[in-house]
Amino acid sequence: MLVLKFGGTSVADADAIRRAAAIVGAQRGARVVVVSALAGVTDALLQIGEVACADEHAALRALDGLTARHHDVARAVRHAERRRLLSAGIDGLSRSARGAVAAIRAAGRARPTPASADRLVATGELWSSRLVAALLEDAGIASRWLDPPEIVHTDARYQAATPDLVPTARAVDKLVRPLLASDRVVVIGGFIGSAPDGSTTTLGRGGSDYSAALLGACLSADEIQIWTDVDGILTADPRVIAHARLVERLSYAEAHDLAIFGAKVLHPATIQPAAARNIPVRVLNSRRPDATGTIIGPHTDLDVDPRLTxxxxxxxxxxxxxxxxxxxxxxxxxxxxxxxxxxxxxxxxxxxxxxxxxxxxxxxxxxxxxxxxxxxxxxxxxxxxxxxxxxxxxxxxxxxxxxxxxxxxxxxxxxxxxxxxxxxxxxxxxxxxxxxxxxxxxxxxxxxxxxxxxxxxxxxxxxxxx
CATH class of the missing domain: 3.30.2130.10 (VC0802-like)
Incomplete structure (x- = not known):
């Protein structure tokens, strides 16, 4: 059983999503696909929320531009009825986002409240996950989209919510496992959850990794795969040190510390659910799916390596x-x-x-x-x-x-x-x-x-x- 998470650059456009579909199709057995928003969309939605505080019309124009971008991707779906339903779904989510913009403006605050920001920014993963599910079906991969707030339950700390594992595991058993048993690939937007009152929460920036790890732990996955635009975890940020090289193996503790101190490949909270169940986490390049990548696990033999990692x-x-x-x-x-x-x-x-x-x-x-x-x-x-x-x-x-x-x-x-x-x-x-x-x-x-x-x-x- 695999959980495959695709980051924003790995679902940036129709071509990227087709590559992701090929990766999913090449795997066998039960699969859950977790996706981030299309590259740049989360930042754009956060900016729209800020603009909405002073200029609702400007915010709505920017939102219309994002909606059009998702419709451009949807045109890659070949099946006419599937494409029509997908377009209707994109428009429905856009209307909900417009409502969030109007609410932010009506509040008359200098900045959006965390709750209103979460309601708006969650649109990105809801859009992208619907696109991925439709394009998987278009590629002949039986799949089913699930609404992430129905799966991931959290506290009410908006923009940095903490998952509540008991109701989340219960929802996974009720909604996810039956679909996997029927040979469906389950597609879920990452990053998003729901507070006890049903309102939308988010897990913080990079939280789609965390979503993937939570689902992997609840399902006792064989492996959690993080698909991104680099070959794995490197010895340093390649934007700073161009000659940084691939680290093929990391311990859970090493990966956690690198994430805490700023490494962008993983969300810091990703490691704990995987380590608790001893589930390997593999970081891979969606543009080079045959590359080795980085495998994160217990790796107790790394204790004797005298070198800096x-x-x-x-x-x-x-x-x-x-x-x-x-x-x-x-x-x-x-x-x-x-x-x-x-x-x-x-x-x-x-x-x-x-x-x-x-x-x-x-x-x-x-x-x-x-x-x-x-x-x-x-x-x-x-x-x-x-x-x-x-x-x-x-x-x-x-x-x-x-x-x-x-x-x-x-x-x-x-x-x-x-x-x-x-x-x-x-x-x-x-x-x-x-x-x-x-x-x-x-x-x-x-x-x-x-x-x-x-x-x-x-x-x-x-x-x-x-």
Whole structure:
């Protein structure tokens, strides 16, 4: 049993969807297909929501352009009646989106509420999944489209909803399994869920990966396949390091850490459902379906590999230094700070506790005014903005005691604001100025992966930056 997820670039137009259909048709057995919105559509819908706050007519014109794009793809369906029904479905979804735009404008707010934004942006995956289901049928692959909010149940945290696994598993048993038993390929839009009151939620950007992993876990899939526009997970972002190379095998922990620290191939939450059921996750290129790709699994033998595996960077980070006014009970102090962060919904990227000082790296989007108010009674706060967090992943590599020394030697005169050795597969994490992020990535990547004398930390030539 396979779950195949196709990203936006893999369903960008009719030709891309035909390639996806060929991939699905080449597989045998039960299959669930999860799709993202067509490339660029999610960003366009979010922008339409912003525009709608001030200019409803401009927002509707942009929405009409997106509707026309989906109709262009629908014209590739050869079967006349199927094409007619598909076009009617596209128009129906467009009318619902127009209603969402009108509601955003009527609310009179400077920005859409998270709930109204979710209602609008979900249109992308609803459009794309209907297109994929129709083109699969057109290719002779028996398929059935399912409405994602009927399957994935979540809490009411709009734009970053958390799935509720019990009702989701129940819906999978009721709606998905019978179709698979009748030899139908099930097609579902990713990213979308429903709150307890039935309103539309989304799982956050990149959430279609998460949808695929949830469905794979509920179905005890043999494999979850993530089809994208690259050959797999690379040792670094190829837009930054052109000579980055393919990583053929990653552990669950390594893949999770790379995603947390900014690797774009996977949503960070994808790994947990797969790891809980020990389901392999394979990342593949829809334009090169015969390529090896990257396989993510337990891979305990990777612990003995002494080399760096990959590097990743998370930009848009602020370093928050919290200084307790009471030097006693530092653990209690740290617990209070993390409680305030959790109350504000602020995820922590990195943290380091030294004496009465807690340094926490968080995203720039955090509510810093609210945080400062929350800790004002017991601590002082300093903020350092315009930073990036860089991580180096490699579980066997982490055992080297001279790792930090050698890494700092590689970076030379690059200012480093924080150094941490988190638990898990990331033996090294650094916070640097955003302006130095790319050079930091390159120096770590090339120094510990490609230098002939640097296959292990401790062997690195200290003159490498000259």
């Amino acid at each position: 990959a590097v990743a960077c998370r930009s848009g980070v602020t370093l928050v230094e919290v200084i307790s006014r009471d030097t006693r009970g530092r653990e209690f102090f740290a617990a209070k700070v993390f409680h305030v962060l959790a109350q504000g919904g602020t995820p922590v990227v990195l943290a380091d506790l030294c004496g009465n000082r807690l340094s926490v790296a968080v995203d720039d989007s955090a509510d810093f005014d609210g945080f400062c108010s929350g800790v004002a009674a017991f601590a002082d706060v300093r903020l350092r903005r315009g930073l990036a967090a860089v991580c180096a992943v490699g579980r066997g590599w982490s055992a080297e005691p001279r790792l930090i020394r050698d890494a700092l030697a590689v970076l030379g005169d690059t200012p480093v604001h924080m150094v941490a050795r988190p638990s898990g597969s990331s033996p090294l994490a650094l916070v640097v100025d955003e302006a130095h992020a790319e050079s930091t990535l390159t120096r770590l990547h090339d120094g510990f992966l490609f230098e002939a004398n640097a296959s292990r930390p401790g062997d690195f030539p200290l003159a490498v930056n000259q």
